[in-house]
Amino acid sequence: MDNPQLRLIYPQTLERGDQKAALVALKEFSRFGIKFDTREAHKVDAHKDVRNGKFFTNAANSDARVVITPGDLDPAWTEIFVTKRIIGVGVTVRELSENIGRTLEPRIGVGRFARGALVSTAALGKLEHKLRLKALETALKHELGHVFIDSKVHCENGECIMKENRHLADFIEETVRKGLSFCRRCTGEILTNVAQISSNITA
Numbered sequence: 621m622d623n624p625q626l627r628l629i630y631p632q633t634l635e636r637g638d639q640k641a642a643l644v645a646l647k648e649f650s651r652f653g654i655k656f657d658t659r660e661a662h663k664v665d666a667h668k669d670v671r672n673g674k675f676f677t678n679a680a681n682s683d684a685r686v687v688i689t690p691g692d693l694d695p696a697w698t699e700i701f702v703t704k705r706i707i708g709v710g711v712t713v714r715e716l717s718e719n720i721g722r723t724l725e726p727r728i729g730v731g732r733f734a735r736g737a738l739v740s741t742a743a744l745g746k747l748e749h750k751l752r753l754k755a756l757e758t759a760l761k762h763e764l765g766h767v768f769i770d771s772k773v774h775c776e777n778g779e780c781i782m783k784e785n786r787h788l789a790d791f792i793e794e795t796v797r798k799g800l801s802f803c804r805r806c807t808g809e810i811l812t813n814v815a816q817i818s819s820n821i822t823a
């Protein structure tokens with residue numbers, strides 16, 4: 621049985637520091653038995669064998685605001701999407717929004733169970749360099765948490781990286797600066813779900 625693998629898909633224009641910060645987030649999941657690789661989004665094979673891979677390469681390559689619509693990352697997907705071994709982790713340097721009904725909600729990132737995650741560096745705004753890198757790493761870890769924790773609800777533990785932060789300022793002060801990680805319960809969920817996701821992989 622193969623464990624799922626993560627693939628970081630990023631634009632050519634992503635700064636080296638940002639690339640490294642993103643990799644730190646992906647490495648965090650090696651303790652759950654999940655490996656990763658990386659691809660620049662413009663490479664022809666970047667989306668190959670990735671669950672809904674074109675969505676991630678398009679998002680990373682976009683030169684305009686990226687809008688997530690239902691269907692890009694949601695469970696209405698046909699099974700074919702969740703049987704592939706590679707789970708996409710996109711980074712965009714553009715603003716990111718989610719289409720909720722008729723309104724566009726700005727987002728730092730999104731993550732969906734067994735589907736993938738996407739984070740916007742533009743959404744982090746103007747922060748001091750080191751703090752910005754830490755914020756990118758933390759945002760990616762959080763969204764990857766959603767990929768491996770099958771719940772739309774955030775963690776109620778105030779000391780857990782999976783708690784909800786409604787605004788960027790709260791996220792920076794309450795999660796990034798505190799250097800939070802996954803609580804015991806979330807860690808257990810991830811371990812259980814990696815096994816479940818693995819058992820669905822056929823392609």
Ligand SMILES: [Zn+2]
Nearest residue numbers: 762766774784
């Ligand atoms: Zn969240």
Ligand SMILES: [Zn+2]
Nearest residue numbers: 775780803806
């Ligand atoms: Zn938690």
